[in-house]
Amino acid sequence: MSLTNATPLEVAKAARVGSRRLAVLSTEERNAALTAIHQALTDGKDEVLAANRQDLDDANRAAAGGTLSQSLVKRLDLGKPGKYEDMLQGILDVRDLEDPINKVTARTLLDDNLTLSRITCPIGVLLIIFEARPEVIANISALAIKSGNAAILKGGRESSHSFAAIASLISKALSSTAVPPDCLQLVQTHDVIADLLKQDSYIDLCIPRGGNKLVRYVKDSTSIPVLGHADGICTTYLRGDYPADKATKIIVDAKVSYPAGCNALEQLLVDEAALTTTLPSIVEALLQKGVSLRCDEDSLSALQSNKALDPHSAALLQPASASDFDTEFLDLVLAIKTVPSLEVAVEHINAHSSHHTDAILTLDATVAKAFLAAVDSSSVYWNTSTRMADGQRYGFGTEVGISTNKIHSRGPVGLEGLTIYKWTIVGDAQVSAEYGAGGRAWKHQKLPVGEDEFVARSEEEREVLRKFRAGKSS
Amino acid sequence: MSLTNATPLEVAKAARVGSRRLAVLSTEERNAALTAIHQALTDGKDEVLAANRQDLDDANRAAAGGTLSQSLVKRLDLGKPGKYEDMLQGILDVRDLEDPINKVTARTLLDDNLTLSRITCPIGVLLIIFEARPEVIANISALAIKSGNAAILKGGRESSHSFAAIASLISKALSSTAVPPDCLQLVQTHDVIADLLKQDSYIDLCIPRGGNKLVRYVKDSTSIPVLGHADGICTTYLRGDYPADKATKIIVDAKVSYPAGCNALEQLLVDEAALTTTLPSIVEALLQKGVSLRCDEDSLSALQSNKALDPHSAALLQPASASDFDTEFLDLVLAIKTVPSLEVAVEHINAHSSHHTDAILTLDATVAKAFLAAVDSSSVYWNTSTRMADGQRYGFGTEVGISTNKIHSRGPVGLEGLTIYKWTIVGDAQVSAEYGAGGRAWKHQKLPVGEDEFVARSEEEREVLRKFRAGKSS
Numbered sequence: 001m002s003l004t005n006a007t008p009l010e011v012a013k014a015a016r017v018g019s020r021r022l023a024v025l026s027t028e029e030r031n032a033a034l035t036a037i038h039q040a041l042t043d044g045k046d047e048v049l050a051a052n053r054q055d056l057d058d059a060n061r062a063a064a065g066g067t068l069s070q071s072l073v074k075r076l077d078l079g080k081p082g083k084y085e086d087m088l089q090g091i092l093d094v095r096d097l098e099d100p101i102n103k104v105t106a107r108t109l110l111d112d113n114l115t116l117s118r119i120t121c122p123i124g125v126l127l128i129i130f131e132a133r134p135e136v137i138a139n140i141s142a143l144a145i146k147s148g149n150a151a152i153l154k155g156g157r158e159s160s161h162s163f164a165a166i167a168s169l170i171s172k173a174l175s176s177t178a179v180p181p182d183c184l185q186l187v188q189t190h191d192v193i194a195d196l197l198k199q200d201s202y203i204d205l206c207i208p209r210g211g212n213k214l215v216r217y218v219k220d221s222t223s224i225p226v227l228g229h230a231d232g233i234c235t236t237y238l239r240g241d242y243p244a245d246k247a248t249k250i251i252v253d254a255k256v257s258y259p260a261g262c263n264a265l266e267q268l269l270v271d272e273a274a275l276t277t278t279l280p281s282i283v284e285a286l287l288q289k290g291v292s293l294r295c296d297e298d299s300l301s302a303l304q305s306n307k308a309l310d311p312h313s314a315a316l317l318q319p320a321s322a323s324d325f326d327t328e329f330l331d332l333v334l335a336i337k338t339v340p341s342l343e344v345a346v347e348h349i350n351a352h353s354s355h356h357t358d359a360i361l362t363l364d365a366t367v368a369k370a371f372l373a374a375v376d377s378s379s380v381y382w383n384t385s386t387r388m389a390d391g392q393r394y395g396f397g398t399e400v401g402i403s404t405n406k407i408h409s410r411g412p413v414g415l416e417g418l419t420i421y422k423w424t425i426v427g428d429a430q431v432s433a434e435y436g437a438g439g440r441a442w443k444h445q446k447l448p449v450g451e452d453e454f455v456a457r458s459e460e461e462r463e464v465l466r467k468f469r470a471g472k473s474s
Numbered sequence: 475m476s477l478t479n480a481t482p483l484e485v486a487k488a489a490r491v492g493s494r495r496l497a498v499l500s501t502e503e504r505n506a507a508l509t510a511i512h513q514a515l516t517d518g519k520d521e522v523l524a525a526n527r528q529d530l531d532d533a534n535r536a537a538a539g540g541t542l543s544q545s546l547v548k549r550l551d552l553g554k555p556g557k558y559e560d561m562l563q564g565i566l567d568v569r570d571l572e573d574p575i576n577k578v579t580a581r582t583l584l585d586d587n588l589t590l591s592r593i594t595c596p597i598g599v600l601l602i603i604f605e606a607r608p609e610v611i612a613n614i615s616a617l618a619i620k621s622g623n624a625a626i627l628k629g630g631r632e633s634s635h636s637f638a639a640i641a642s643l644i645s646k647a648l649s650s651t652a653v654p655p656d657c658l659q660l661v662q663t664h665d666v667i668a669d670l671l672k673q674d675s676y677i678d679l680c681i682p683r684g685g686n687k688l689v690r691y692v693k694d695s696t697s698i699p700v701l702g703h704a705d706g707i708c709t710t711y712l713r714g715d716y717p718a719d720k721a722t723k724i725i726v727d728a729k730v731s732y733p734a735g736c737n738a739l740e741q742l743l744v745d746e747a748a749l750t751t752t753l754p755s756i757v758e759a760l761l762q763k764g765v766s767l768r769c770d771e772d773s774l775s776a777l778q779s780n781k782a783l784d785p786h787s788a789a790l791l792q793p794a795s796a797s798d799f800d801t802e803f804l805d806l807v808l809a810i811k812t813v814p815s816l817e818v819a820v821e822h823i824n825a826h827s828s829h830h831t832d833a834i835l836t837l838d839a840t841v842a843k844a845f846l847a848a849v850d851s852s853s854v855y856w857n858t859s860t861r862m863a864d865g866q867r868y869g870f871g872t873e874v875g876i877s878t879n880k881i882h883s884r885g886p887v888g889l890e891g892l893t894i895y896k897w898t899i900v901g902d903a904q905v906s907a908e909y910g911a912g913g914r915a916w917k918h919q920k921l922p923v924g925e926d927e928f929v930a931r932s933e934e935e936r937e938v939l940r941k942f943r944a945g946k947s948s
Contacts, residue, residue, distance in 0.1 A: 423885045426858075431723055
């Protein structure tokens with residue numbers, strides 16, 4: 001890793017060259033690099049925290065001057081109890097995940113001694129653009145090395161001292177490993193993002209980690225594929241048959257447990273049948289948690305005329321405007337809309353949600369299955385909270401982010417989302433013109449899959465790859 | 475299907491709405507639509523061929539006037555023996571492939587009664603832009619319906635009569651099926667591509683099928699993801715140990731069997747050891763087939779001073795310029811370069827091939843495995859012809875095209891490349907805040923995969939989906 005002042009073109013080219021050599025390292029070599037990084041960051045904790053305190057001092061001054069938010073200051077702080085240790089543990093967790101590359105995911109016997117295999121491999125060069133959170137540099141470095149990808153990391157200005165300290169330790173650690181140092185490039189130069197986004201000859205995938213504004217800017221400014229999501233407008237559809245206690249538990253969790261999360265609930269669709277039965281107690285619970293409720297006309301009048309609802313609570317309800325159903329509040333605000341049918345609920349979600357995570361609450365399996373089939377979102381749930389949408393909760397160990405893309409990787413993106421595959425054929429001089437009309441017939445027989453038998457692993461093969469990596473001849 | 479004069483925005487919106495309803499059709503309903511299209515095109519053969527003759531007459535006039543190439547005229551002709559029947563058979567072949575959607579490809583028990591599933595689903599709305607070849611409209615319609623995707627098809631001007639005839643038949647056929655007619659939109663209005671490429675709110679994936687110029691224009695003009703390849707610069711690396719007869723067979727097939735194909739060989743890298751042993755007889759065979767050879771300095775002088783090579787042949791060899799190693803000839807031209815090592819061959823390929831298909835010819839398994847691991851291309855072969863890169867040969871039944879993208883789908887793209895997945899969770903009121911430090915532990919237990927048990931398939935469930943498709947309430 002180098003904290004570099006090179007031009008974006010030089011950075012991208014160097015990462016590309018490094019990526020070719022990283023891609024042929026063995027599982028053990030990549031894992032050893034993660035062990036080395038973990039050790040270096042363990043030994044260098046005091047150094048990193050001292051640098052982090054410099055960032056914090058600057059940020060606190062900026063916050064006092066009103067140019068930086070307190071929540072951003074909080075996200076900068078690596079000294080919070082357990083946070084540094086979590087970062088260190090995250091590196092080991094990634095190391096101990098199954099190797100996502102060199103796996104045969106399909107194999108076909110095309111003809112005798114002619115075998116087609118689909119083998120997972122790294123994507124190549126990733127560009128990660130992120131805002132505060134200095135620990136991301138360690139997470140992303142670990143994910144990139146584990147999946148055999150080079151990564152260019154562009155961090156926020158606010159964490160520059162922390163980044164420099166972490167980068168220097170990682171750089172030193174990698175120098176004793178098989179991972180080429182150019183595989184991780186840390187860029188802190190100002191105003192360099194626009195030029196990095198032009199390097200589509202060298203960069204294969206861009207992952208912006210930050211707010212809506214950053215993601216939209218990146219998507220609008222590059223022809224490099226972008227993985228991520230701009231908005232998280234999540235919806236839950238409450239049917240009349242679902243018990244009030246379970247509905248309350250789920251809706252309160254989805255709205256209140258972390259309102260700033262992209263998987264937090266922003267809209268509640270309510271079946272007409274629930275307006276006077278289960279909705280009042282759910283609304284009471286939300287109001288007690290300090291949630292502002294913006295209700296459409298039907299739900300507002302039903303609630304206000306309902307004697308089960310405390311008059312003080314009823315007075316807190318606000319009328320919704322149309323724009324409330326296209327807004328990511330990221331706050332203790334919830335929009336409520338009455339829907340006459342499953343069909344209207346699904347059409348509303350497909351038109352107004354951000355295709356991130358949407359849920360239905362019902363005891364009716366027929367209705368639920370239709371909802372799961374018809375809602376076009378990354379994650380669609382039946383009787384649970386939208387907050388479940390998370391790589392760690394899905395069992396991926398860690399996540400790169402959450403994608404609402406319609407291609408490649410959708411929903412929480414783990415290591416698998418950082419891989420692609422290549423097709424190999426191993427033959428014995430069979431050629432295309434031998435097959436087809438009047439010639440040989442294809443066998444097209446599916447074979448079992450598993451480890452890649454063509455991954456170099458004998459000592460002799462490793463020697464060839466070592467020479468290859470070192471630029472020597474074979 | 476409608477042959478439409480609507481605006482690109484209207485076309486894209488209508489396709490999006492149609493796609494939602496198509497996505498929830500059953501396998502049988504989608505297959506029945508393909509049967510109906512097959513029947514309509516069988517019955518309407520005379521009508522289509524009459525329209526095709528109008529296109530051919532226009533094209534022949536244009537060719538005589540020098541404004542259209544003869545090869546394009548040939549590709550227009552649906553009346554060539556067997557071509558119409560192949561088109562018809564293609565529809566049935568696609569129908570009979572395994573349904574690519576509603577498959578569970580991963581399933582995890584998160585906790586008791588809390589199950590995460592990854593289920594394949596359609597991408598949504600495809601935009602297919604193609605040049606001549608009127609049969610593509612039938613192929614793509616079949617692939618789109620089979621995979622549950624809506625498709626907007628923009629054909630070339632040269633085949634407008636054929637398209638209109640085919641579109642009208644398909645439209646009539648679909649009207650008696652469950653497939654909403656808006657799911658296939660045929661656009662022939664002039665100069666509408668630029669506006670279609672702006673509809674990124676409604677179109678999910680763009681697939682240009684045509685020459686380098688079309689593909690580059692599309693890639694540079696849209697923020698919609700583009701699947702395809704601009705160039706097909708394929709390379710074969712000949713090692714000194716590989717027998718001359720097998721090498722000749724493979725290299726002649728790769729270069730000569732279809733020089734205009736994107737998988738045709740454009741560059742031969744030759745190990746120094748092969749210059750005086752196997753290369754001369756390979757060169758003789760290529761020259762006999764009329765291939766022009768552009769040789770680097772070392773191969774040129776080795777061949778010209780080699781007594782095994784006929785002096786007349788030696789006189790036909792031409793010196794290569796640097797640009798010959800970055801050129802897709804699409805013709806009987808081959809560039810030859812001498813390389814001192816595996817490492818140099820791999821670096822040349824990674825820098826100069828178009829990452830489409832590259833091959834090594836050798837008996838040495840160690841060297842071959844290192845090549846397969848280190849070459850960063852969609853398809854990488856050992857001892858066979860680059861012409862093998864083809865969806866039909868890979869056993870996909872048919873292909874949408876060949877992708878050199880680094881995300882989503884790489885190499886020949888079959889039905890699987892037209893699908894993505896969604897994540898579902900089915901729970902019983904578990905919520906996120908119950909898990910983690912001090913709370914419940916995740917089970918994260920892998921479960922077997924297979925058919926989607928949540929796909930609506932009881933008669934009652936089908937009735938709900940039928941109402942949903944018809945816009946009625948449940």
